[in-house]
Amino acid sequence: MYEPDGPHIFQRLSAQVRARLLFQRELDIAAGAAVQYFSKETYEGVVRQRAKMEQQRSVFLRNVFFCIFAMILVSNGQDVQIPILNMNLASIPGLNPMQSAYAAITILFSTVYSINVGVYTGLMDQFAIKLTGNSVVDPDILNAAHAPHQLFIKIFNLRFNSYNDVHIQPGVLARCFYLIAMILATLLILAIYACMYAYVGYFALVHLEDNYVDIAAKVLSIFTMTVSVFLHAAANLSFKQTVYLEPVDSDGEPMLQSEESGAEDGTPSA
16 A cells, blocks of 8 residues: 655545545546546446445335334234234244344345445545536536435535535524424434334344244344444544545656646645
8 A cells, every 4th residue: 555755634534535535536637548437428327326226225225114014013913813824923933033134134235235325426426526627516416417316405504515605695593494404304314223223133132032043043133233333333434544635646656746836836846
């Protein structure tokens, strides 16, 4: 791994934000024949791949909720009779461990696809900035024209445009309402995910028996959900990163500033 000895700073960045900055670097160093790979067609390909990831995430999340609904039926289905099998729902052999393991694995895959959607979104943002020529145009407009976006979040953003200042600023009361709206929406989403994890874990610990199959399903369920939580934390929590102030080119060597550019920004050239 190339580690330059030049000036650097330490900054707290999440893995998602770090990926956005590194995507920006890859687009900035594209020159010559490499430019053809960073065209609008490539951007549209990224949009299509993100749509696939988002569709897969929706499928897995839907399966999780269906599985939780089935768990609730099983855990309270002592009096629900199945006519064909002539037994109640809760007494079907192997149903509990199968549901517990399947729900946990589905949660894990939904986590993986959620992280992938976030990474693809970051790549789309950097592509949009590049395609607009690093101008004052909001890249979210270009992204929204090619893929569904949660623009209701944008209207509550105090800056509205995350990359440039805007000429309309909300007042104090509006800021309070916007902030409360974002906090409530965030808490609601976190509560839904917390309930999802909690119920699957509760079901695995309470409704699985002490035979080998159930114990294996219980261990698999708890371990899989622990991995899912860890992946979410690793992708979204901020950690100290070393940011080198001297950019690096595609060959892994420092990019030397020209004397002209150094004179323009008031810094000495390399």
